[in-house]
Amino acid sequence: MAGPYKVLEQVGNAYRLKLPNSIKVHLVFLPNKLCKASIDLLLGQKKDPLPPIQVNDEDEWEVEEVLASKLV
Numbered sequence: 001m002a003g004p005y006k007v008l009e010q011v012g013n014a015y016r017l018k019l020p021n022s023i024k025v026h027l028v029f030l031p032n033k034l035c036k037a038s039i040d041l042l043l044g045q046k047k048d049p050l051p052p053i054q055v056n057d058e059d060e061w062e063v064e065e066v067l068a069s070k071l072v
Contacts, residue, residue, distance in 0.1 A: 004036070 006018040014028045052059035 008016045008018050008027075010016075011028050014030050015034065016028050019025070019027060050062070052061050054060075
């Protein structure tokens with residue numbers, strides 16, 4: 001699972017996070033261990049496609065790029 005997770009409280013110089021029960025770690029982290037999630041995708045990851053738009057009561061999608069083509 002990935003973040004972001006809610007910060008519940010500051011504990012001294014650290015922060016207590018709300019984590020899912022499936023993550024079995026101590027809930028308090030120092031600030032240098034916390035950072036915003038990266039918006040850059042990892043190699044091989046793809047964004048979820050955007051939902052279609054309605055044109056004349058039909059679904060249409062916008063093409064972002066052509067990956068391959070073949071002339072016949």
